[in-house]
Amino acid sequence: MKEIVPAPPPIVRNQFETIRELFSQNVVPSYGRFDLALSHGSGSYLFDVDGRRYLDLGGGIAVCALGHAHPGITEALVAQSRKLVHISNLYYQEPQGRLAQALVALVGPGKCFFCNSGAEANEGLFKLARKFGHDDGRFEVITAVNSFHGRTLGGIAATGQDKVKKGFEPMVAGFRHVPFNDLAAMRAAISPATAAIMIEGIQGEGGVTPATPEYLLGLRALCDEKRLLLLMDSVQCGHFRSGRFQSFQRILEGVPGGDKFLPDGISMAKSLGGGFPMGAFWVRAPYADLLSPGTHGTTYGGSPLACAVALKILEVIEREELAANARSAGEFLKTGLEKVARTYPGIVQNVRGLGLMIGIEFAPGIPNLPGDPSKTQAIRLTSQLQAAGLLVIPAGASILRLLPALNLTRGEAAEGLRIVESVIARLVG
Numbered sequence: 001m002k003e004i005v006p007a008p009p010p011i012v013r014n015q016f017e018t019i020r021e022l023f024s025q026n027v028v029p030s031y032g033r034f035d036l037a038l039s040h041g042s043g044s045y046l047f048d049v050d051g052r053r054y055l056d057l058g059g060g061i062a063v064c065a066l067g068h069a070h071p072g073i074t075e076a077l078v079a080q081s082r083k084l085v086h087i088s089n090l091y092y093q094e095p096q097g098r099l100a101q102a103l104v105a106l107v108g109p110g111k112c113f114f115c116n117s118g119a120e121a122n123e124g125l126f127k128l129a130r131k132f133g134h135d136d137g138r139f140e141v142i143t144a145v146n147s148f149h150g151r152t153l154g155g156i157a158a159t160g161q162d163k164v165k166k167g168f169e170p171m172v173a174g175f176r177h178v179p180f181n182d183l184a185a186m187r188a189a190i191s192p193a194t195a196a197i198m199i200e201g202i203q204g205e206g207g208v209t210p211a212t213p214e215y216l217l218g219l220r221a222l223c224d225e226k227r228l229l230l231l232m233d234s235v236q237c238g239h240f241r242s243g244r245f246q247s248f249q250r251i252l253e254g255v256p257g258g259d260k261f262l263p264d265g266i267s268m269a270k271s272l273g274g275g276f277p278m279g280a281f282w283v284r285a286p287y288a289d290l291l292s293p294g295t296h297g298t299t300y301g302g303s304p305l306a307c308a309v310a311l312k313i314l315e316v317i318e319r320e321e322l323a324a325n326a327r328s329a330g331e332f333l334k335t336g337l338e339k340v341a342r343t344y345p346g347i348v349q350n351v352r353g354l355g356l357m358i359g360i361e362f363a364p365g366i367p368n369l370p371g372d373p374s375k376t377q378a379i380r381l382t383s384q385l386q387a388a389g390l391l392v393i394p395a396g397a398s399i400l401r402l403l404p405a406l407n408l409t410r411g412e413a414a415e416g417l418r419i420v421e422s423v424i425a426r427l428v429g
């Protein structure tokens, strides 16, 4: 039968709602997302689909080392893709060799393996630890409480937070967790089965907690004494974010014996590719050939395209002195935030971090904080800042993280501080 009543005109919806609907119908809902659909960016600014501008101090969770739409990255992608995108790891190619050489020069004598993400880089280090301990029956890796090491089965077993494990038991065997920055607890946890220790130089997801110099030096001595590998997950805190290539280099600056410190393995990702998916691990010279031909691999790892982008990012960081900028812009932000904390002691409890990896810890139970009370304060505060035009990253129950582009300008940092202060002032009433 023909319809007599004409169909109503389509409901006019804004673009955000249309996109959100596509997600709710078609995308696995494994992420809690903020009500924001982004369309493009430039440097430290992002624009949503309705044309609203945001200052991005989250940097895609410490990934966008050069900000958004950096012309150097575009140029590297275009130039390399005209030559070669991918060839597999059956053959040699210059960009991967040159990138490995650059990373070795930045860390110390050793070799690199390339993969596609942080979790995968850590998986490689776990396999390295198992290979290392295999002949004397050792396999265990001890990690820290509140650590984060990725979302693969190995990654969640290694991560010292119950919330990532829940529902996915049984865990991969061979991981235990001890309190961070507690050398005695680490020593007590070592068993005849232990092969390695893995820590973050600055815990990221756990709420921006740097390792102390004593802890790093103590772990090195402990690993030497017990013949263990010391592995560092630098996925978030690495790549000049702290003001030095590696956070341990920054933490140990000026500390007696600090310049001799080297871990045995380092995982990298996030800022390494600046948004192009890429991971890597570095392994110290004595162990660099443990993973012999046929023992480990990944199809895409270290493609010419990924390596060309990573090389370009290193070149720009060096040419524009972005390590020094991470240090000074980070200091400027931290000093400003400490001032805000002194003005609003009931709201902001603590500001911590190194370089452009900063955590702002809020007091629990802030009265009058708008938003769904079933959500954490960190998420509700992030939404408040977003509404005021600033993007940050929540961590834990009440911590906000700033992980901006390494080329953040002083003016942008000042704008971020103004927005943070105005939102907090509004909370106080």
Ligand SMILES: *Cc1c(COP(=O)(O)O)cnc(C)c1O
Pocket (backbone or CB within 6 Å): 116, 117, 118, 119, 120, 122, 148, 149, 150, 151, 200, 204, 205, 233, 234, 235, 236, 237, 269, 270
């Ligand atoms: C993000 C992160 C990972 C996981 O990296 P993915 O690329 O998401 O797999 C691992 N460790 C740390 C410290 C991280 O911050």
